[in-house]
Amino acid sequence: MTIIERPSTEVAIAGAVPVGVKPSEALGVFKRPAASSSWRDWVVTVDHKKLGIMYGVAAFVFFLIGGVEALFIRLQLIAPDGKVLNADQYNQMFTMHATTMVFLFVMPMAAAFANYFIPLQIGARDVAFPRINAFGFWCFLFGGLFLNSSWFLGGGADGGWFMYAPNSSTLFSPSHGVDFWTMGLQITGIASLTGAINLIVTILNMRAPGMKMMRMPIFTWMVLVTQFLLLFAIPVITVALFLLTFQRSFDATFFDVASGADPLLWQHLFWIFGHPEVYILILPSFGIVSEVIPVFSKKPLFGYPIVAMSGAAIGFVGWGVWAHHMFASGLGPVSVTVFSMSTMAIAVPTGVKIVNWVMTMWGGKLTFAVPMMFAIALVVQFTIGGLSGVTHAVAPSDTQQTDTYYIVAHFHYVLFGGAVFGLFAGFYYWWPKIFGRKLSESIGKWNFWLMVVGMNMTFGPMHILGLQGQPRRMFVWTKARAGEGFFNFGFWNRVSSIGSFILGIGILFFIINIFYTHKIKKGALASNDPWDARTLEWMTDCPPKEHNFDVIPQISHLDEFFHRKYEQNSATHSVSQVHSAEEVMAELNAHPDEHIHMPSRSYWPILLALALPVIGYGVIFNRMLLAVGVAMVLLTMFGWAMEPATSPDEDFDPPASGNGDGHTKELVPHG
């Protein structure tokens, strides 16, 4: 994976650099880190693929943490008078469960796929700002660790994932949990914002020649919409988090009702961020299944422009629906009517997508490999969640359902049945691309069915519980109040809890599958095109070389790879294969580019990101530490600014076979 071997990795201070060094070394404070195969390379890397893998691994670990927190919640509710957690611990548990799943699992996991596949799908060799990309990853990781360090420093946040103020003021949440929450999300917010800028510029600016917007793979489209949502949603939550930090740590009065504060201020700020956020969570998964379904149906995506544009429509309308989270707060009839109608309207582009997926499968030659099964599960489960969502759009019905388990059931169907199933479809579909081996299909089927059964058993009964009136966040139920007959609380709570453990075992099978595939079976390496895929990311090796493509392909079609493999008979309209994947690649790579210039490794992203939790701990514990953190930020920023994006002497040349007439290209992204 290395571009070039450099002799030494040690750190040198600028003053000690001898006269006559190369300009790249003289400019920085540190010597540039050189390529190596050790763990150090992962710390200083700016390679979008390595960062994508790191995003994925870190997000999956947070997924397991959040999952264990969920199991604690269900264990508490499995029987009357639960003794597993006390009320305070229960509050922390569900707050941290939701925060972890939303901010530390689904968002970064989508970022993992986006990071890894966007450059490959648009035919680029890296992202627009590789160092900022690395910085984003480290911000996410350190922000997540900072947030979770609250468990050991006085307890986690306890105000629910939307942390309504003034309920989250120091009066009601005296521990530092909420402070860790605000600061931790602030840090991961930086990761999302920088990631958004980076990916938008990458997609708009670095497409391979001939790849028009309407020739981009649909996953790229959905990521583009998601990043625009992030770009404009993150600053709003940033403001809200700042106000809450000022309130809690510096005695500001923003949420002090006694001095006349409006308790709806936080709700508005949070949900103006929070509703686009749910589309931020789901759209990347929509993108993934829109890639998977055509491949396993052997048909092009039905209505590609409609799917792309309905995604964009969701992105626009998503800004006009936030107050449906606040129907019970007394907004007044006009606001309620407007937001009720816009919420019903946003179901339309979502429904359009579902129709498109179904029509793609209609009449196709379906193969039910595990990625396809997860994709179909998304279509089914998300539709259920979407329909219960429409019932929330009806304001009178929503007033009944607000803060009950019906809401919990709804958003788990869209987020688990939707977002998470989409991500699992992505794991199975792209695993051979990233790691060179297909995950086991048989274990994968166990993984799939246990997850589907577990998820429906866990979240299905919650509809019933909610409509019966069980409030969400209720930490204990008693036998006397559980009621009798088919709809009694006790029975359905037990079903739900048992379901959650089946779900947990299902996810365990995924981990088993990884170990089985890579450690036990060590099966044959996958071919470069294991699924007979359609898009550009498959038109290179599995796993890809550091520079992705030996030759940047010229794009003339949507589904370029498919069109290079297959041709349509103009008389019979039948499609037949004319080239194998190997032939396509051999033809493309006949004359590999020489002197491919890749962005160089850097210490600065991780160092700058490391300064941010210091500021966080400073605000909470010690103002001196705060000053140290700010000084570290300034110093590392200067170090970064002084370092050129690329050191001029790092080149990649293809091994031998390239004869003299290859193109010579440089890729010098900034950042």
Next chain:
Amino acid sequence: MAESAIVRDHGVSHVAHASSTGLSNNKMGMWMFLGSECLLFGGLISTYMLYRGRVSSGPQPNNIFDIPFTSVSSFVLLMSSLTMVLAVSSAQRKDDRNTNLWLTITALLGASFVGGQVYEFTSFYREGLGFTTSLFGSSFYALTGFHGVHVSVGIIMLMALVGMNRNNRIPGDKAEVVELIGLYWHFVDIIWIIIFTLVYLIPS
């Protein structure tokens, strides 16, 4: 440079096929960032507009603002946009001496604005308006404070630009780097025009 593809044939380099849109990555990235900043100030301004009339204790907005003083410092900040334009134009003409001169003047004008803000905050505080006094106080200091921090960051960037320019340490296309900082600087100025109008000029 950031236009990414530079074709080098046997040591002779020339720029080819800039980017899909023709806009450089850095410039597009800066525009995206500024778009995001709009929402940041949008949130802060909304908070202020909601709370400016809510004075549980301490001075009222209408009694405390010194419009002539703030008008002068606003004028100073607006003039710094003019000098910033002159700096960008000098940089595009590859005139390092004048670039540095105009950048320094811009930074000085920005610094006098921040100085004026510090003076204003101190006198408000003496008149009894603290950060924690009332909702008006909290939201006023949060909004103008965030703006002040943005101007200060701008000043640091301008001075860094002068320092790096002197030592020939600006990576990439100098004129573009100056232009990018200029975009940020103009943005901060425009935000101030909005804040000045909404906070100071329109009576609550």
